[in-house]
Each structure stands twice: as structure tokens, then as C-alpha cells.
Amino acid sequence: MAESKEKRRSFFSRVFGNYGAADAALGKSGAASLCEKLNAKNGVLSRVRDFICRVFTESKIKNGVHAFLYKLLYIRTRDVGIFLISAGIYAALEYVVMRFAFQRDIGMGVVYSAAVLTLLSLFFFSGRSLADTLNKSRILSFAVFDLIGADKSKITPGPVRIGNSSIALLLGMTTGLLAFILDPAAVPIAIVSVILLTVILYQPESGAVFIAAVLPFAPERMTLALCGFTFASYMLKTVRRKRILRFSLVDVSVMVLGAATLLGRIASPGGASSDGSLYAVCISAYFICRNLLCKKEWLNRAFSAAALSCAVVSSFGLFFHLFGSPARLFGSKSLFADLAQPMRMFFGSASSLASYLLIASPFLLYLTLSGGRKRIAYFTAYAFSLVSLVFTHEVFAVTAALAANFIVLIMYNKKAAAIAVPSVTAAVAAAILIPPSVFGTVADAVYSKSVYDQSVWSGVWGVIRNEWFAGAGVGSFRYVYPVYAKEGFGDAANAGSMYLQITAEGGLILLLLFLLAAVIFISYCVSNLSVNADKDLRCVIYASLTAVFSIMFFGLTDSILTDNRICTFLFFLIGLGAAAAEIVSERAEYEKITMTYAEAFNER
Amino acid sequence: MKDKKRGAFTASDIAVAVIIAAAALFSLIPGAFVGRTERIVYEIAVDGPGLVTAGPGDRVISLGGGILGTVTEVSDGRITVETDAASVSGVYYSDGVAVKSGAKYDFAINAYHMKGTVEGPVTVKNEE
Numbered sequence: 145m146a147e148s149k150e151k152r153r154s155f156f157s158r159v160f161g162n163y164g165a166a167d168a169a170l171g172k173s174g175a176a177s178l179c180e181k182l183n184a185k186n187g188v189l190s191r192v193r194d195f196i197c198r199v200f201t202e203s204k205i206k207n208g209v210h211a212f213l214y215k216l217l218y219i220r221t222r223d224v225g226i227f228l229i230s231a232g233i234y235a236a237l238e239y240v241v242m243r244f245a246f247q248r249d250i251g252m253g254v255v256y257s258a259a260v261l262t263l264l265s266l267f268f269f270s271g272r273s274l275a276d277t278l279n280k281s282r283i284l285s286f287a288v289f290d291l292i293g294a295d296k297s298k299i300t301p302g303p304v305r306i307g308n309s310s311i312a313l314l315l316g317m318t319t320g321l322l323a324f325i326l327d328p329a330a331v332p333i334a335i336v337s338v339i340l341l342t343v344i345l346y347q348p349e350s351g352a353v354f355i356a357a358v359l360p361f362a363p364e365r366m367t368l369a370l371c372g373f374t375f376a377s378y379m380l381k382t383v384r385r386k387r388i389l390r391f392s393l394v395d396v397s398v399m400v401l402g403a404a405t406l407l408g409r410i411a412s413p414g415g416a417s418s419d420g421s422l423y424a425v426c427i428s429a430y431f432i433c434r435n436l437l438c439k440k441e442w443l444n445r446a447f448s449a450a451a452l453s454c455a456v457v458s459s460f461g462l463f464f465h466l467f468g469s470p471a472r473l474f475g476s477k478s479l480f481a482d483l484a485q486p487m488r489m490f491f492g493s494a495s496s497l498a499s500y501l502l503i504a505s506p507f508l509l510y511l512t513l514s515g516g517r518k519r520i521a522y523f524t525a526y527a528f529s530l531v532s533l534v535f536t537h538e539v540f541a542v543t544a545a546l547a548a549n550f551i552v553l554i555m556y557n558k559k560a561a562a563i564a565v566p567s568v569t570a571a572v573a574a575a576i577l578i579p580p581s582v583f584g585t586v587a588d589a590v591y592s593k594s595v596y597d598q599s600v601w602s603g604v605w606g607v608i609r610n611e612w613f614a615g616a617g618v619g620s621f622r623y624v625y626p627v628y629a630k631e632g633f634g635d636a637a638n639a640g641s642m643y644l645q646i647t648a649e650g651g652l653i654l655l656l657l658f659l660l661a662a663v664i665f666i667s668y669c670v671s672n673l674s675v676n677a678d679k680d681l682r683c684v685i686y687a688s689l690t691a692v693f694s695i696m697f698f699g700l701t702d703s704i705l706t707d708n709r710i711c712t713f714l715f716f717l718i719g720l721g722a723a724a725a726e727i728v729s730e731r732a733e734y735e736k737i738t739m740t741y742a743e744a745f746n747e748r
Numbered sequence: 749m750k751d752k753k754r755g756a757f758t759a760s761d762i763a764v765a766v767i768i769a770a771a772a773l774f775s776l777i778p779g780a781f782v783g784r785t786e787r788i789v790y791e792i793a794v795d796g797p798g799l800v801t802a803g804p805g806d807r808v809i810s811l812g813g814g815i816l817g818t819v820t821e822v823s824d825g826r827i828t829v830e831t832d833a834a835s836v837s838g839v840y841y842s843d844g845v846a847v848k849s850g851a852k853y854d855f856a857i858n859a860y861h862m863k864g865t866v867e868g869p870v871t872v873k874n875e876e
Contacts, residue, residue, distance in 0.1 A: 155761040540775075547771040554760045561763035568770045584837030587781035588846065591836045595844025596813050631807070632815040632843060697771070 156555070156670070163664070163671035167393040193383050200384065206345075213342055217275040218305035223312040225268030228332065230313050232261035234320025235328035242324060250324050257329035258320070264332075276301045291357070291452075292350045293445055294343060341373060348377040348387070349436045349445075355429065355716060357449040360457045360490045360500060364708050368425050371712055375428045378436055390435050394668045394722050397661040398434075398715070402427040404657050408618035408650045423618060426711035433719025434726075440681065443723055447684055450717070451511055454504035455525035458532045461489030461497070465535055487535035496707045498533060498541035502548075502698055503713055505529040506690035509549065510683035513556070539590050544697035552690040555673070556682075596633075597640040597701060603629035604639040607648040615651030621706075624648070638706045642699030645706060662696065665718055672725040672732075681724045688721025783835035787873040790847060791826050792816075792855075792864040802827055802857045811854040811861070814843030819857065827857075827864075830873065840870055 153161065200206065235258040242248045267284075270277050278284050279301045288294045319331045344351035351374030359367055381387040405423035437443045465487045486494035508526035512519055533542055550568065553560040575583070606628030607616055616624040625648070626634045639645035647655045669685045677685075695704055695714060705711045792808070808816040808829055817831030833840035833847055840847045851866045 154758040154764075156764060543771050543774050547767050550767045551764050554763050558760055561760045565763045565766050568766055572770050572773060580837070583777075584781060587777050587837055588839060590775075590777055591782065591834075592841060592844040592846060595834075595841065599814065599843060632809045633813045635811065636813060 153674075157674065160663070160667045160670040161674060163393065163667040166664075166667070170393045170396065193385065196380065197384050200380065209338070209342060213339055215306065216339075217278075217299060218273045218302055220304045220307040220309075221268050221270040221272055221274050221277040223307060223309055224274065225265040226309055226312040227316040227319075228261045228265035228268060230316030231319040231328045231331070232258040232265065234317050235261070235323040236320075238321055238323040248324075253327060254323045257327050258323075261328060261332070271304075273302055273304045275299050291445055291449055292340075292343065292353055293347065293442065294350070295347075344374055345377050345380075348374050348381060348432070349442045351377060352432045352436050352716075353442070353445045353449045355432070355712070356446045357453050359709055359713050359716075360453055367709050367712060371425060371429050371432065374432050374436075378432060382435075387435065390438070390726070392726075394664050394725075395431075395434060397657070397664045398427060398430050398718070401654075401657045401661045402430075404650065404654055405618050408615060408654060423705065423711060426705075426708055427715050429712045429716040430719040430722075433716055434722050437720065437723045438726055440678070440727060443684060443720065443727070444680060446720055447507060447511075447687075450504055450720075451507040451522070451525070454501070454508060454529055457490055457497075457500065457504075458525060458528035461487060462528055462532050462535070464489055465532075486537040487532060489532075491707070491709070493707070494536040495538055495541070495702050495704070496710055498536040498538040499695065499698065499702070499704045499707070499710045500713065501529050501533045501536070502541055502545055502694040503691040503710070503717055505533070505545070506549070506552070506687040506694070509690070510556075510687040514679055514683045537589060538698075538702075539586060539593075540701045541694075541698050544694045547697055548690050548693035551693060552686055555670075555689070556686050593701070599630050599633045600636045600640040601644060603633060603636070604641075604644045604648050608644070611648070611651060613651050614653060615647065615649045618649045618654075621645065621649055638703035640703060641701060642695075642704050645703040662692065665692065665722065669721055669725050672728045677728040678731070681728050684724035685721055685728070688717050688724070691717050692721070781837045785832050785834045786840075787830065788817075788833045788840050788842075788847065788870050789820070789828065789830050789873045790817075790866055790870040791828050791868050792853070793826050793867045794862050794864040796863065801860045806857050809856045810843070810845050811856060812845065814845040816842055816845060816847070816853065816855060826867070 235254055239250060239254045239258070242250050267281070268277075272280070278288055278299055279296075288299075289296050319326075319328050322328075340350075340354060344354070351370065355367065355370055355374065358370070362370070378387060382389055402424055405427065409424060433446065437446055488494045488497050491497040491500060505526060508522050508529060512522040512526055530545070533545060550560075550564050554564055603625060607621075607624050610616075610628075611624075621639060622637065625636065625639070629636065639648055643655060646658055666689065669689050673682065673685060691714075698704060705714070802819055802822050804819055804821065806819045808819060808827070810816050815831070817829035819827050820830045821828035831842040831847075833842040835841075845853075847866060847870055849866055849869060852863070853865075854861070854863055856862070
């Protein structure tokens with residue numbers, strides 16, 4: 145009877161829903177014991193661990209920085225405001241004097257920084273201590289405790305212990321006056337960075353949330369450094385047995401992919417010293433999420449941080465794209481001037497921005513679908529991200545987003561199929577009604593890209609034919625490609641397709657490992673979706689699946705992974721999905737065991 | 749009770765197949781708009797120096813990727829270029845680069861970087 149009531153599984157879930165069996169087979173093999181050994185106490189490892197523990201707990205530098213930062217919590221909030229406003233005002237004065245008295249241009253960046261610092265100072269006018277303000281201000285409390293996840297019990301409200309407005313004014317003045325050699329925003333940024341790095345050192349989970357939040361706005365090197373630092377903090381915690389290494393089939397596939405890219409990079413001719421395609425560093429983002437975000441509250445924090453930064457990128461990006469940069473806005477010469485240009489805010493290239501939106505926008509969609517009071521705000525942000533995607537002029541990215549969203553929506557709710565089929569069919573049929581001029585414009589854009597891509601692909605095919613097995617070396621594309629390029633296409637920065645780029649650089653081996661990792665991840669997610677899971681966790685899994693599908697579609701016509709920030713974010717997201725699936729699977733296992741015990745108890 | 753006979757695919761499988769088919773159909777759009785390939789002739793007004801290095805027979809390479817054509821004549825800050833181009837909804841494309849009056853290019857002739865604008869009409873060369 146129970147069997148007849150069992151829901152019919154679609155072809156898709158039958159193909160991808162067998163992760164459990166494969167994982168069990170791996171568990172039976174000797175490989176699984178490797179992780180257990182690493183986590184277990186044994187001779188050499190134990191001595192290394194003791195040494196690291198001692199160095200860490202007794203380090204005078206660490207303890208000194210910690211004590212200094214702790215003292216900073218009890219300075220008067222108004223002093224911070226005085227520092228910020230004096231730095232801002234003196235920097236602006238410095239700019240005016242340099243520009244008009246000495247005819248020396250020190251760049252508009254100083255003015256922007258001064259404006260930001262002055263605006264920021266308005267939030268720091270309270271006479272209470274900083275710890276008090278952090279606890280009472282809604283915005284700061286949300287950012288520090290809810291988002292970054294700082295321990296509220298350690299930042300207890302208390303009276304002002306250090307209060308000296310004159311020193312704050314003097315420091316602010318010095319910072320502002322040094323604007324011609326140092327950006328005034330650099331000093332507060334440096335202080336905030338030290339605080340954040342300390343937080344990450346004590347709590348690597350905050351690093352993961354922080355990566356999701358700042359990725360679109362931080363420079364590439366900073367993102368990668370943050371990724372590396374968080375990973376190192378996590379490893380330190382693992383060695384000190386405060387965190388554990390997880391080990392299942394999905395992790396093995398990514399681990400092997402990471403090892404292969406690292407080897408491919410070392411072996412590449414001149415590639416090891418080049419700056420592009422740092423896949424191995426980017427892949428560490430997966431392990432950060434997978435191992436550190438295995439609790440629902442941390443997962444939700446990272447999910448919200450990614451959704452929030454996507455909303456900011458879409459809203460501000462769209463605003464600047466339509467009305468121009470602040471400088472142009474104040475000049476009010478040419479509003480809507482950039483409409484003919486592809487939108488590329490925060491990423492420098494339209495295709496990178498499109499890839500980011502493809503990965504991050506599903507977060508907003510599933511936050512909308514999960515309901516709650518903020519549903520309208522999430523939907524508005526999602527709509528903004530889709531409009532931004534259209535403004536990137538990446539026609540294939542829009543197609544990929546629509547296809548992936550529809551496919552995963554059908555998985556999310558079977559009723560969506562009843563809406564999707566007629567609407568997609570109607571949309572294809574309605575193409576006849578679109579004016580030829582509009583259709584022609586799209587066709588022009590698609591045609592020129594296809595001809596360009598095909599010409600580049602013919603050159604890349606030459607590389608693949610010559611180095612089909614192990615590839616030319618990870619990161620070596622720019623050195624090898626020109627040799628095989630078709631005349632007029634030797635300057636191409638990438639292969640114009642994610643799959644061709646991987647094959648050209650890492651050969652068939654890396655391509656197979658990449659596809660295997662993707663299939664295993666999809667299988668892991670789909671297998672755990674059949675379980676009656678928590679609504680929020682299901683949303684994380686669906687969002688990750690949508691993003692992976694979108695990227696796999698868009699990857700056919702774009703080398704997405706050559707942008708290190710996008711590559712990091714993609715693996716970060718895969719880790720997020722895998723962590724959510726792991727929590728679902730653990731809960732299902734726990735429920736199963738509880739039921740077995742309950743049945744055994746009842747029988748007795 | 750007799751079980752209803754069920755097919756191998758569910759409604760969601762069919763929906764997914766329809767969506768993938770629609771996406772594939774979309775990728776064929778450019779093909780529908782591509783007209784015949786013709787030999788076209790047009791003139792580029794070159795900004796700045798560097799033109800002295802160009803001569804008939806040299807290839808004009810777009811720095812964005814693609815060959816704009818072959819130089820047939822050099823005179824008075826202008827070059828006449830000839831190429832095979834496909835017509836897509838009324839616009840000619842040489843190697844995927846749109847060739848139309850007023851189009852601006854960054855290009856190279858004999859490895860010299862130049863900038864220029866298409867001036868005058870783009871004409872189809874009649875083969876005799």
C-alpha cells in the first residue's frame with residue numbers, strides 16, 4: 145500500500161537521484177578511513193597539534209591584538225564620529241588646496257572617500273561606548289551579530305573606558321591631511337580589516353559569510369587573500385580539533401578537481417607564475433562552505449549575505465548604468481547615456497557581471513518563494529537583478545537564466561510545469577509577432593558573437609587537438625592560443641567557452657573531472673531533495689542547483705571561470721548547496737534512527 | 749484494483765524537454781537572419797598617423813577580433829577596403845564585425861595600431 149502511494153519520480157530525479165548508493169560504495173572503500181585518521185588522535189599529528197595549540201594560545205602578538213581590539217570596544221562612539229568627520233573634512237580641504245592653490249590633481253577618489261567618511265560619521269554621534277552602540281543600533285547589530293555572527297555574549301554593553309575627543313580629532317586631521325599620499329578611507333578600512341581578520345581567526349565561519357558579502361565589491365586579490373586566510377584559519381581550527389574535516393563522495397570529486405588543477409598549474413609552461421586561472425585557490429571556497437557552514441544559522445547567514453550583495457549590485461549597478469556615475473550625475477550632462485553600452489558595474493566586464501547575476505539571482509528568487517514578511521523586497525531585488533542581466537547585453541546569459549530557472553522551478557513545484565509548458569510554447573510562437581527590427585537587433589548581437597566565438601573556437605580546437613589528453617597547462621591559454629589562432633583572432637583573452645577553456649588548459653582529464661564533480665553535486669542535491677526537508681534548506685539547495693545549471697548553460701558560449709572572483713563564487717555556492725544537502729541528509733538520518741528506536745521501544 | 753499503465757516520462761520531464769528545445773531553437777535565431785555572402789567595398793577614414801605603412805593587399809585586422817578586409821587603395825587619409833561579408837538583417841558583417849556607415853574601429857595594418865571610421869556608403873562589388 146505504501147509503495148503504491150509513493151510519488152512517481154521524474155526521469156531527471158531517477159538519473160540524478162542515486163548519490164546515496166555511490167557514496168555508500170565509497171564509504172566501504174578504504175579511502176573513507178583517511179579522513180577519520182586525520183581527525184583521530186595519532187602520534188605525529190598529535191605532536192604537531194600540541195605545538196600549534198601552544199603557539200596559538202601563547203602568542204603575544206595575537207593576545208596583544210586581541211586585547212587592543214577589546215579595548216577599542218569601550219571607546220566613546222562619538223570619538224569615532226569625530227575621527228571620521230575630521231578625516232573627511234580635512235581630506236576635502238586638502239583636495240581643494242592642492243587643486244586650486246598648487247594646481248596639483250590628487251584624483252577625485254579623495255573627494256569620494258571624504259564624502260563617504262563624512263556621511264558615515266553621522267551614524268557615530270552617540271555618547272555611549274562602541275559596545276553599547278553595537279548592541280543598540282539596529283543596522284550595526286544586524287551587520288555584526290546577525291550577519292557576521294560575532295558572539296553577542298562577548299560584546300557586553302558597558303560604560304566608556306577610553307574617551308578622548310582631542311586625540312580622535314588629531315588622528316582624523318592627520319589622516320585627512322595625508323590624503324595626497326594615502327586615501328583617507330584606507331585608515332578606517334585597515335582598522336576594520338584587522339578587526340575582521342581577528343574575528344575570522346577566532347571564528348572562520350564569519351570569513352565565509354564575509355566572502356559572500358564583499359565578493360562583488362572587493363578587488364580580486366583581496367577576495368582570494370580572504371579566501372586563503374579563512375581556509376588557513378579553518379585548517380588551524382581543524383588541527384586544534386575545534387572543527388572537523390568532512391569526507392563524502394561530493395567532497396572527493398571537488399578535492400580531486402582541486403588537486404588536478406593545482407598539478408596542471410605547476411606543470412604548465414610559464415603558467416605557474418601567471419596571474420590568471422587560479423582555480424585551486426578558488427576551489428578552496430568550496431571547502432570553506434562545506435566544512436564551516438554545516439549549521440542552519442551559519443548557512444542562512446551566508447545565503448542572506450550573498451542575496452544582499454546581489455541586491456546591492458543590481459540596484460546600485462542599475463542606478464549608475466541608467467543615470468551615470470556620481471560625477472556625471474552631478475554634471476547632469478548625459479542621463480541614460482550608457483544604455484547603448486553593456487552594463488558591467490563592479491566587475492569590469494559584461495560577461496563577468498552576467499555570470500555573477502546568474503549565480504546570485506536565484507538566491508533572491510528562492511528567498512521570495514520561501515515567503516515571509518520581506519517577500520516584496522526580495523522580489524523587487526530579484527526583478528532588478530534580471531533587468532541588470534538584460535542590460536549586460538549577454539543574450540545567451542539571459543537564455544541560460546530563463547531555461548535554468550524554469551527547469552528548477554519545475555523541480556521545486558510540479559505545478560510549475562503546467563504553467564511553464566504553455567508559456568514557453570506561447571513565447572516561442574509569439575516571436576512571429578515581434579517587429580523584425582527588434583528581432584533583427586537581437587539576431588545581429590547573437591550573430592556577431594557566434595561568428596567571433598566560432599573563429600576563436602577553431603584556434604582553441606588546434607590547441608586541444610595537439611594537447612588533448614593533459615592540456616597545455618592550467619593558466620597557459622594566453623601563451624599557447626596565439627600559436628594556433630586564426631588570423632585576426634590572436635588577441636582573444638579566453639577560449640569563448642568554459643568547456644573548451646578547461647579542455648585546452650587541462651585536457652580531457654580535467655574536463656571529465658569537472659563534469660564528474662558537477663554531476664555528483666547535482667546528484668547529491670537531487671537525492672536529498674526527495675527527503676521531507678526544512679523549507680529554508682530546500683531553498684538553498686534549489687538556488688544552488690539553479691545557479692549551477694545556469695552556469696553550465698552559459699558556459700557553452702563564455703569562459704566564465706577565467707574570472708577568479710566568479711570562479712570563487714561558483715565554488716562557494718556549490719559548497720553552500722552541498723552543506724545544505726548535508727544538513728538535510730543528517731536530519732533525515734537522525735529521524736530514521738529515532739523512528740527505529742521508537743519502534744523497538746514500542747515492540748518491547 | 750488494477751494499476752493504471754504509466755509512461756516512462758512524467759509531466760515535468762516533458763516540461764524540461766520543452767524548455768531545452770525552446771532554448772535550442774533560440775540559439776538558431778541568427779541562422780534565420782543570415783542572408784547571402786557578398787563582396788563589399790567601403791572606405792575607412794583613418795585618424796592620426798600610421799597610414800604610410802599601409803599598402804594594397806595588406807589585411808585590416810580589427811583589434812576586437814576579426815578581419816575587416818583587404819586594402820585595395822590608400823589615398824588622402826583614407827583606405828578603401830574590400831571583403832566578403834554576410835548580410836544579417838540588412839547589415840553586412842565581415843568576420844562577425846558589423847560594417848556600416850559611421851562604424852568606428854580600432855584596427856591594425858602591418859602590426860600598426862590605428863583608429864578609423866567608415867565613411868560613405870558600403871557598396872556591393874559587382875563581379876564581372
